Amino acid sequence: METLNLTIGGMSCGHCVARVSKALGGMEGLDVEAVRIGAAELRYDPERRSVDEILEAVRDAGYEPSVAA
Numbered sequence: 001m002e003t004l005n006l007t008i009g010g011m012s013c014g015h016c017v018a019r020v021s022k023a024l025g026g027m028e029g030l031d032v033e034a035v036r037i038g039a040a041e042l043r044y045d046p047e048r049r050s051v052d053e054i055l056e057a058v059r060d061a062g063y064e065p066s067v068a069a
């Protein structure tokens with residue numbers, strides 16, 4: 001598993017945290033370590049999941065993710 005830290009624009013409250021958690025929580029090959037307002041800490045299996053797919057899921061939930069440095 002690889003670690004992936006995201007910064008996520010557009011999150012402002014607990015509902016946003018719940019939406020992002022839900023969007024990511026159902027994905028195979030992805031473990032959600034933590035979601036906070038504006039950030040998420042994830043672990044993913046690069047053989048089953050791409051970073052682009054993960055970013056896409058967050059975008060589909062209505063937010064603006066980017067990979068943290």
Ligand SMILES: [Cu+2]
Pocket residue numbers: 011012013014015016017
């Ligand atoms: Cu919110």
